[in-house]
Amino acid sequence: MAERIVLSSAERPKEKITHSICVGGPMTIHTIDGVIRRVRPVVFQDDDPAGWVIKARGKEYTPQRKMTMSLLGYCEKDRTYAYDRLKYPMIREDFVETPDGKNRNTENRGKSGYRRASWDEALSLVAREIKRLQRTYGKETITACTSSHHSWGLVGYKISLFNRFFSMMGYTRIADNPDSWEGFHWGTPHTFGYYWRLGGPEPYDQLEMAMQNCETMICWSSDPDTSRGGYSAQESALWRWWMKEMGIQFIYVDPFNNYTSVKHADKWIGPRMGTDAAILEAIAYVWITEGTFDKEYVAQHGHRFNEFVDHILGRGPDGTPKTPRWAEELSKVPAMDIKAIARRWASTPTTSGSGMRGGFGGACRHSNGTEYARLMVLLAAMQGYGKPGRNFWGPGCGAPMNYDFWFGGYSDPLASIAKAPVADDVPMNPVQQVLYRPNLPDAILNGHYEWYGEGFCGGGIDLEFTRHVYPTPGYNKVHCFWRYGGSFFGTMLDTNKWAAMYKSPELEFVINQDIYFTPETRHADVILPACTNLERTDIGEVGSSGLGGYCSHSESGNSWQLIVYQEKAIEPLWDSRSDFWIFSQVAARLGFGERFTEGRDEEAWAKRFWQFSDLPKQMSWEDFKKKGYYVIPVSMKEEDKDPKTGLFQNWKRYPGFNWFAENRACDTMNHKVFQEEHLLGTFSGKFEFVSESLTYWAPDDEARRPIPQYQDSWEGFKSLSADNYPYGLISPHPRFDYHTHYNQHAKWLWEVPKNRVLINGNPYLVCHINAKVAEQKGIKDGDVVRLFNDRGSVLCVARVTYRLNPETIHAYTSSGIYNPIRYGERYSWDKGGSINVLTPGRLIGDYVPAMAPYSCNIEVEKADPDPNFGQGWEFILDEVDRQQLETERPIRTSAEADLIFGEKEACVKALVEKEAV
Amino acid sequence: MDLEKKYLLRLPDENLVMTKDELAAHVEGILKDHPSEFMNGYRVWYEGFEGCGMPSPDVYEVIIETMRAMDGWEDIGPMRWEKYGVVNPSFKNLNYASAAKDDPNGNFMLQHRFHLGAHYQGPDGRVFWIPIMEDFNMRGFERKDGKYVGTMVEIDARGEYASQMVEVK
Amino acid sequence: MLKTPMKKPGIAINAARCMACYACFMACKDEHCGWDTALSKSQPEMGQYWMNIVEWERGDSERRVKTATVPTPCNHCDNPACMAAAKDGAVYKREDGIVIIDPEKAVGQKAIADACPMNAVFWNEDLQLPQKCTMCAELLDDPDYPGFEPRCVEACPNQALVFGDLADPESNISKLIAANKVTPWKGLTGNVVHLNTPQKFLAGTVAYPKELEEVCIGAKVKITCDETGDTYETETNWAGDYEFEDLPEAKTWTVEISFPGFKTVTYTGERTDVDHYVGITYLEQE
Numbered sequence A: 001m002a003e004r005i006v007l008s009s010a011e012r013p014k015e016k017i018t019h020s021i022c023v024g025g026p027m028t029i030h031t032i033d034g035v036i037r038r039v040r041p042v043v044f045q046d047d048d049p050a051g052w053v054i055k056a057r058g059k060e061y062t063p064q065r066k067m068t069m070s071l072l073g074y075c076e077k078d079r080t081y082a083y084d085r086l087k088y089p090m091i092r093e094d095f096v097e098t099p100d101g102k103n104r105n106t107e108n109r110g111k112s113g114y115r116r117a118s119w120d121e122a123l124s125l126v127a128r129e130i131k132r133l134q135r136t137y138g139k140e141t142i143t144a145c146t147s148s149h150h151s152w153g154l155v156g157y158k159i160s161l162f163n164r165f166f167s168m169m170g171y172t173r174i175a176d177n178p179d180s181w182e183g184f185h186w187g188t189p190h191t192f193g194y195y196w197r198l199g200g201p202e203p204y205d206q207l208e209m210a211m212q213n214c215e216t217m218i219c220w221s222s223d224p225d226t227s228r229g230g231y232s233a234q235e236s237a238l239w240r241w242w243m244k245e246m247g248i249q250f251i252y253v254d255p256f257n258n259y260t261s262v263k264h265a266d267k268w269i270g271p272r273m274g275t276d277a278a279i280l281e282a283i284a285y286v287w288i289t290e291g292t293f294d295k296e297y298v299a300q301h302g303h304r305f306n307e308f309v310d311h312i313l314g315r316g317p318d319g320t321p322k323t324p325r326w327a328e329e330l331s332k333v334p335a336m337d338i339k340a341i342a343r344r345w346a347s348t349p350t351t352s353g354s355g356m357r358g359g360f361g362g363a364c365r366h367s368n369g370t371e372y373a374r375l376m377v378l379l380a381a382m383q384g385y386g387k388p389g390r391n392f393w394g395p396g397c398g399a400p401m402n403y404d405f406w407f408g409g410y411s412d413p414l415a416s417i418a419k420a421p422v423a424d425d426v427p428m429n430p431v432q433q434v435l436y437r438p439n440l441p442d443a444i445l446n447g448h449y450e451w452y453g454e455g456f457c458g459g460g461i462d463l464e465f466t467r468h469v470y471p472t473p474g475y476n477k478v479h480c481f482w483r484y485g486g487s488f489f490g491t492m493l494d495t496n497k498w499a500a501m502y503k504s505p506e507l508e509f510v511i512n513q514d515i516y517f518t519p520e521t522r523h524a525d526v527i528l529p530a531c532t533n534l535e536r537t538d539i540g541e542v543g544s545s546g547l548g549g550y551c552s553h554s555e556s557g558n559s560w561q562l563i564v565y566q567e568k569a570i571e572p573l574w575d576s577r578s579d580f581w582i583f584s585q586v587a588a589r590l591g592f593g594e595r596f597t598e599g600r601d602e603e604a605w606a607k608r609f610w611q612f613s614d615l616p617k618q619m620s621w622e623d624f625k626k627k628g629y630y631v632i633p634v635s636m637k638e639e640d641k642d643p644k645t646g647l648f649q650n651w652k653r654y655p656g657f658n659w660f661a662e663n664r665a666c667d668t669m670n671h672k673v674f675q676e677e678h679l680l681g682t683f684s685g686k687f688e689f690v691s692e693s694l695t696y697w698a699p700d701d702e703a704r705r706p707i708p709q710y711q712d713s714w715e716g717f718k719s720l721s722a723d724n725y726p727y728g729l730i731s732p733h734p735r736f737d738y739h740t741h742y743n744q745h746a747k748w749l750w751e752v753p754k755n756r757v758l759i760n761g762n763p764y765l766v767c768h769i770n771a772k773v774a775e776q777k778g779i780k781d782g783d784v785v786r787l788f789n790d791r792g793s794v795l796c797v798a799r800v801t802y803r804l805n806p807e808t809i810h811a812y813t814s815s816g817i818y819n820p821i822r823y824g825e826r827y828s829w830d831k832g833g834s835i836n837v838l839t840p841g842r843l844i845g846d847y848v849p850a851m852a853p854y855s856c857n858i859e860v861e862k863a864d865p866d867p868n869f870g871q872g873w874e875f876i877l878d879e880v881d882r883q884q885l886e887t888e889r890p891i892r893t894s895a896e897a898d899l900i901f902g903e904k905e906a907c908v909k910a911l912v913e914k915e916a917v
Numbered sequence B: 001m002d003l004e005k006k007y008l009l010r011l012p013d014e015n016l017v018m019t020k021d022e023l024a025a026h027v028e029g030i031l032k033d034h035p036s037e038f039m040n041g042y043r044v045w046y047e048g049f050e051g052c053g054m055p056s057p058d059v060y061e062v063i064i065e066t067m068r069a070m071d072g073w074e075d076i077g078p079m080r081w082e083k084y085g086v087v088n089p090s091f092k093n094l095n096y097a098s099a100a101k102d103d104p105n106g107n108f109m110l111q112h113r114f115h116l117g118a119h120y121q122g123p124d125g126r127v128f129w130i131p132i133m134e135d136f137n138m139r140g141f142e143r144k145d146g147k148y149v150g151t152m153v154e155i156d157a158r159g160e161y162a163s164q165m166v167e168v169k
Numbered sequence C: 001m002l003k004t005p006m007k008k009p010g011i012a013i014n015a016a017r018c019m020a021c022y023a024c025f026m027a028c029k030d031e032h033c034g035w036d037t038a039l040s041k042s043q044p045e046m047g048q049y050w051m052n053i054v055e056w057e058r059g060d061s062e063r064r065v066k067t068a069t070v071p072t073p074c075n076h077c078d079n080p081a082c083m084a085a086a087k088d089g090a091v092y093k094r095e096d097g098i099v100i101i102d103p104e105k106a107v108g109q110k111a112i113a114d115a116c117p118m119n120a121v122f123w124n125e126d127l128q129l130p131q132k133c134t135m136c137a138e139l140l141d142d143p144d145y146p147g148f149e150p151r152c153v154e155a156c157p158n159q160a161l162v163f164g165d166l167a168d169p170e171s172n173i174s175k176l177i178a179a180n181k182v183t184p185w186k187g188l189t190g191n192v193v194h195l196n197t198p199q200k201f202l203a204g205t206v207a208y209p210k211e212l213e214e215v216c217i218g219a220k221v222k223i224t225c226d227e228t229g230d231t232y233e234t235e236t237n238w239a240g241d242y243e244f245e246d247l248p249e250a251k252t253w254t255v256e257i258s259f260p261g262f263k264t265v266t267y268t269g270e271r272t273d274v275d276h277y278v279g280i281t282y283l284e285q286e
Helices: A073-080 A119-137 A158-169 A182-187 A206-213 A236-245 A276-290 A295-301 A305-313 A324-331 A335-347 A369-382 A437-446 A461-465 A495-503 A579-590 A593-597 A602-611 A621-627 A673-677 A692-697 A747-751 A771-777 A874-882 B020-031 B041-048 B057-069 C023-032 C081-085 C110-115 C151-155 C172-178
Strands: A016-022 A025-032 A035-040 A054-056 A059-061 A090-092 A114-116 A142-146 A172-175 A216-220 A249-253 A267-269 A350-354 A434-436 A449-452 A467-470 A480-484 A509-514 A526-529 A538-542 A561-566 A629-632 A727-730 A756-759 A762-770 A784-789 A792-801 A808-811 A857-862 B006-010 B015-019 B038-040 B073-081 B085-093 B119-121 B127-134 B137-144 B147-156 B166-168 C009-014 C051-061 C064-073 C091-093 C099-101 C122-124 C129-131 C161-165 C192-195 C200-207 C220-225 C231-235 C241-247 C252-258 C265-271 C276-282
Touching: A016 A538, A016 A561, A025 A073, A035 A073, A035 C023, A035 C151, A054 A206, A073 A747, A073 C023, A090 A119, A114 A874, A119 A142, A119 A480, A119 A509, A119 A526, A119 A579, A142 A158, A142 A172, A142 A437, A158 A480, A158 A579, A158 A593, A172 A437, A182 A369, A206 A236, A206 A350, A216 A335, A249 A335, A267 A335, A276 A305, A276 A324, A276 A335, A276 A369, A295 A369, A324 A335, A335 A350, A350 A369, A434 A437, A434 A449, A434 A467, A437 A449, A437 A495, A461 A692, A461 B085, A538 A602, A561 A621, A579 A593, A602 A621, A621 A629, A747 A756, A756 A792, A762 A771, A762 A784, A771 A792, A771 A857, B006 B020, B006 B057, B015 B020, B020 B041, B020 B057, B038 B041, B038 B073, B041 B057, B041 B085, B057 B073, B057 B085, B127 B147, C009 C064, C009 C172, C023 C051, C023 C064, C023 C151, C051 C200, C051 C276, C064 C200, C081 C091, C081 C099, C081 C110, C099 C129, C110 C122, C110 C129, C151 C161, C161 C172, C172 C192, C200 C220, C200 C252, C220 C241, C231 C241, C265 C276
Parallel strands: A142 A480, A172 A434, A216 A249, A216 A350, A249 A267, A480 A509, A509 A526, A727 A808, A762 A792, C009 C192, C200 C276
Antiparallel strands: A016 A025, A025 A035, A054 A059, A090 A114, A090 A526, A449 A467, A538 A561, A561 A629, A727 A857, A756 A762, A762 A808, A784 A792, A784 A857, B006 B015, B038 B085, B073 B085, B119 B127, B119 B166, B127 B137, B137 B147, C009 C161, C051 C064, C091 C099, C122 C129, C200 C241, C220 C231, C220 C252, C252 C265
């Protein structure tokens, strides 16, 4: 492949600098004449405010004067000019626009080629079909869904733009499940309330609290250097080194000795999959029998503790004392290690947490996940949760923040063009029927589905138990799916089920609006090419200045709070357009165009977010656009600065959960009325060792028992399937990707040896296998192996390691690549690394509509790499490229687009001719 | 045979047996000077008594009867509770306006003074929607002619202006 | 010359801080893939790693595993092997010490790529050109460029990479080097200084007699190197674990474990060919 050599720097004119944000962090983008030159972090200037200083144990700690990015931010250019960008609207080659929606060759979806179409043809087809479908079946026959983290920016984000369009048009909404933290969401509200925080704890000011008071940190099912607080770039990595260097002991519990634990852990234990709850019960056993828990605190703040004691000591109905030896039998973690950890936890100020924000972690995405989560909270309570150094927290959040400055955060319900105050005309979806995302395929394929709960139940415990039936009585079934942004092939479980769904003739029409030719995009009838957020204007924040992150201040994972004017860096590449343009066009064709846009363009909408915030008091719109960002100082008061260093040593602090331990009215952000009466969100207002809300709502719930406890999994080492598939698969959130959004597009990621290995042009995903297991099976480091069970097979490259217990195999989830060897065929071996081919579609329980990817049994064997060169679907895009077409405006194919990594001849000129528009 | 009906209350440390009058007296004690604006029988049972498991129907009946008979509480029929779902009957605190607005330690109870998400009209006639209450600040947006205008507004909950605000629909 | 003049601009690489996030790796690719600069031709999209990260797993047992992760850009050596192998001045070392391959003169000279003892020079088949890290000198020379550090250093979230003037004893980089252990990569010296690259560890756990299921806290552990006679001592911690870090490789050790009331246990012939977990020592009563 000839190299693209562009722009000798001797000829280089001045660079333009803009800013934007991606899931890897905030970016400074340098462009030269319409081409992105580089993506750098945001490095602060002298006139940006001073940072904070945490004073702890005789030293002072302050962050670097810049925001960091994870590796993904540095891939943004590679990703923008990616080989798999959607260049033009496309229509499936064998799609037939039959008048009755039948006989459209739907069984070929996922296999068919595409033909190029003009925007007019594509949009007209979409509008025509929508009208036909609505006329025939009603508005409810259209359903649509986004991925969780499609594209950063408050205008373009799914709760904003997508929500506005579809609510206005009317559609069957697909409720999301809290995929990343199921066990906490469905579990801990029944233990300590916090349903409005979706089961997670208060992170406020916990970094300082820990640095000043903690001696032990327990990171259970936690890999913060990888999960990075979610969207907190890599900011907190430095904090963890501070904490390590000050001598805080780190205990990591994870079947895989993960990337953070292998650097930080003073002690790592690797339990067998799904046995975390047993170890927690055993730790409680040690505390109870040795009397080393906070008796006063529990007496005051615990409800029905005595019954929990009976259960732990074996005086309960099951008669089994939850001894460390009992836990060892199940988990394979030696009893002596469990006891040592229990004693360390009790005897030193210990802060514990699960996953990246305290209330996350893969261990809760398991059939026993709710019980694990509830026990994590109860054990923290037994040691005085909320007292100095004793909190429930993940070391990736809780930095000093200015809570007195409000700007709409990422996923903040107030920061949406579908809601007030930003929208004048707030659309109300007229369709009551709802579908549930994890089981969308079941609903479509079976024509019927029932479940409990609203998906995200932040509005109340009662919302976990609402009864849903599809189709809702009086409504018709769904016959059209409009998929937007990102791929469920890779993230949703039981991938082959999704492939089956797409082939079903029940779905008469499938639209996919995306930036890339993702695995899911390849299953559409019509493909609408959207542009990245570097090619359109938006506004956003990093650090959760307002709410944000799906519950109040769930972030505070950055050392700085930044608001960014996400100015368009380059024009949309090829014939892609912004999502806003696409939706406006369809809206216009459907007769609600003006209502949809309210006469505003994207910049005007972006300005609305600035307007309805505290930012106008600090910066005019013009100044903000010019500078490109605003750093919110942790305090606005000069007197809060340390005169020696000029850093802020004071700011308004609201240490999380401190109010509860100190018996006063809650003063932390976003609290409930009853918290002011010193009550938690449980029925009794206390920590419920026996859950009243479960007894009230779901007394026969077999997944969540009134007393949380270990239970064998319906797919675990004691299941029948373990006979054939003896290994537990652990599939955590990926280190080298963000939910499918990078791995297929940014080839640089294929060069990270721990991520993927290129063989015959295919980037195989890395999996980890214990050294002894590998030896038994004749597998060497670097061999291609097949991971398989009844649901399918995935080819990976093996890394042989001691970072795993012998009962577990590790491979990251959310593969951006899904690639059946026999292209478009279900159950064909996937060589893209889509581990979710293997995971079960079964929900945790009848009353717990949650995904459980950690309950997965597999086998592994050596395999031969697929000898066919390449990923196997590039030929489809190449074919479309070769097609000629008259379009409404000239396509920007030349110099710009092919510039960096395209296929055509080398280009050395700096200047690109601007098209006539 | 003892003909007086007894009520069994399952509580964490011990089970108590009470007569109807004793039970009613406990209920009244729990509700006296209660700071909450709304109550229901489950709150009395779980928070007030620290009851274990669902209240038995006869105990629950007495709780409701007692609440209905009390001067300070009005039966408002069904109301949705985030914890319990729809509870019928629920009760409104008639003494709420003068009920405690500081916790027992003297800490300010912001959401006992103002409703989160409600609209308030200030003494100058301006109407504000208050969707955020953080610390002692209320933050919101001014509503004018059916739209939200201006920029974010911060109102000191302890200040003059706030004390004269009236809730409007 | 750098726009902010430095006598000896250098990068300190602290393996004790690096956690292999690959931000530096990607930042380098972002800067150089597909773009010529004043000092270099563009790197191909894939296949070259001017900022490479060398990783290896440390430990032969699940009970104690660590990783070493060492970013290894070109060392900008004092005595560059690539310069020695180059003809016609195709490789030159600037006054400030930065080593540059001239993208015009070096065409066809594969020997330059082959000469590097740390594989930091890559051969571009299409351009017939050896290529490597420039320490982003072309950026730092440029008064219009708004940054002040090489891209890799700027990207590092952890201060595992630090840039500054090695010739200034008051600079942060010099102070950092003075306070840490210098561990030359492959024995090379130059404008890149490696710190704290680990050698080998010996680790283990001490426990009471097995049936008690208890770790032993405060047991004394002493190791002696057969070859050098050096000895080190420590005590087991709250988890019953002991560890000796940064021991010389390929040595033989005697490990002696003692705790009052129990028989002293001695292991001989424990090798540090690899990072080694001695084992769980179950004490026996005296």
